[in-house]
Amino acid sequence: MRLRMRSGMGRALCVATAGVLALSGCGVDEGGTSSDAKGPYQVLMVLGLTGPVAGNAQAEVNAMKAGADVLNRAGGIGGRQVQVKVVDTQTDPTKAVSLLQNELAGDTLPDLVWAGVTSDETLAMLPVLSQRKVLSVAQTAADASNDPAKYPYHFGMQPAAKVAAEAAAAQLKESGAARVGLIAADSAFGQSTEEASEKAFTAAGLQVVRERYSSTAVDLTAPIQRLAAAKPDAVYFQAYGAPSTYVLNARAKLGLTGTPFVGSLSVSATNTTEVTPAAALSGVSLQIYQVQEFKDEAQRSPAMKEMIAAIGKYGKLDQAMNLYSNTYDSLMLAAAATEQAGASGEPAAKAMEALKPPSTVRWVTFDSYGFTPQSHFAVPNQSGKGYTFVEAKPGPAIDGMIKIS
Known part of the structure; x- marks a missing residue:
């Protein structure tokens, strides 16, 4: 697949x-x-x-x-x-x-x-x-x-975590995956990602197998091995900081580079592609925001x-x-x-909660943030897609952005 x-x-x-x-x-x-x-x-x-x-x-x-x-x-x-x-x-x-x-x-x-x-x-x-x-x-x-x-x-x-999870569910389903592995840290955000992802994946008709790892562990071989035993078609993983590399190193150690791994937004929020060995990035893709897509000066x-x-x-x-x-x-x-x-x-x-665009709009990430009295998390009103999935290529980002071709 x-x-x-x-x-x-x-x-x-x-x-x-x-x-x-x-x-x-x-x-x-x-x-x-x-x-x-x-x-x-x-x-x-x-x-x-x-x-x-x-x-x-x-x-x-x-x-x-x-x-x-x-x-x-x-x-x-x-x-x-x-x-x-x-x-x-x-x-x-x-x-x-x-x-x-x-x-x-x-x-x-x-x-x-x-x-x-x-x-x-x-x-x-x-x-x-x-x-x-x-x-x-x-x-x-x-x-x-x-x-x-x-x-x-x-x-x-x-x-909210569910927004990214729904995008990931659609991506995984489109790729042909039927059985998806899900692994996240035991941190507050890891648990939010895990819960939202399982709900979104299940709603999309995907079978989900879960695993959790300690956010303080440096060797994640055991949890990745347990996840691999369930024979998922693909794995969606949440990590933040060094654990992103720990997950991928464990995957490579176990010879699982033939199983696609998709890194969540928190994975792409760190310099994973710069510090992870190139061999461990084979078959890995990252979920990123539009703002992370490389644009040259003219764009x-x-x-x-x-x-x-x-x-x-x-x-x-x-x-x-x-x-x-x-x-x-x-x-x-x-x-x-x-x-x-x-x-x-x-x-x-x-x-x-009811922000009006000022005469000079200086924010960059989203067209608008869409805060309301009911939700104080961003609800982007994007002219186009909110997320993209890109191949994890070895090397640093350029001005914080990732070249996708």
């Missing part, structure tokens, strides 16, 4: 338990109660700059700083210059809560918080952010974080050119484009919402 690569498709681990909340003082309403409407627009990034996804986090930091530079050259947000502060959680959700609480204990609150590079960090921080009514964003996508009733001030820059929109130039000031774009663009977009969206609402915090969150 052979997967056709360019098929178009129209598109918790909540560490903040009572114990953690008590440790960090989450239950105590101390510190500032609002942002400083006359001072700089303050962006606080609380994320793991050290740890297994440090490269992803650095890409997010560079993109946020680039977004601030672009807005500041244009006059800021409502006349306020944008400042970005970064706090390293070491990818530890418990530490993320403690550090966040310390930052919120000052005289004023930040206008915007980037809440983690992993879903576990995000879910740990959301109770604190909601209690303090601070607008927050992230591109983590565990379903539990998309709960406007519980977390009314948080917005996810990616679509790039003015907004994309402006973004890439601004990010380039902070270093080479050596991670997946959506890591940069989703982060950059989050600040552009928050800026538009704040200006339309005339204030940060709760008014800006309400404006995000």
Whole structure:
């Protein structure tokens, strides 16, 4: 069976338990109660700059700083210059809560918080952010974080897991697969992907065999071997960071390169094709966003050119484009919402749910994000397909993008 690569498709681990909340003082309403409407627009990034996804986090930091530079050259947000502060959680959700609480204990609150590079960090921080009514964003996508009733001030820059899962189901079915292996990490996002994928695959008439692996394991031979024993026609795998390579190395070790493996969006969000041995990439395809498809200079929109130039000031774009663009977009969206609402915090969150395109649209990843009172995850209104499936070719991305031919 052979997967056709360019098929178009129209598109918790909540560490903040009572114990953690008590440790960090989450239950105590101390510190500032609002942002400083006359001072700089303050962006606080609380994320793991050290740890297994440090490269992803650095890409997010560079993109946020680039977004601030672009807005500041244009006059800021409502006349306020944008400042970005970064706090390293070491990818530890418990530490993320403690550090966040310390930052919120000052005289004023930040206008915007980037809440983690992993879903576990995000879910740990959301109770604190909601209690303090601070607008927050992230591109983590565990379903539990998309709960406007519980977390009314948080917005996810990616679509819900089921959207990507439905695209993958259509791709796998079109390829001729009947029995599909599904393997995901035991993380919050891994579980969301697993649940959404099994539901979408089953609804598409595919037989599903599942396996789960520890997100801290480095040798995944055993779970891949168990999955292979079920003799799937193809395997859809979720991983984030180094585990992407661990999955593929185990596949190669077991001689399974004849079985097509399809990497989820989180696999393509890391530099998998650069760090994985070429032999282990044989027969592998990746699910990617439109924005990750390589475009030469002439094909790039003015907004994309402006973004890439601004990010380039902070270093080479050596991670997946959506890591940069989703982060950059989050600040552009928050800026538009704040200006339309005339204030940060709760008014800006309400404006995000019915955002009107500003005179200059600077976001890049999607035509629009489509947040509503019912869903605070992106609901892209794309002119064309939302996802593409491409062959995983060895080598780095070019300006964060993947050449597909």
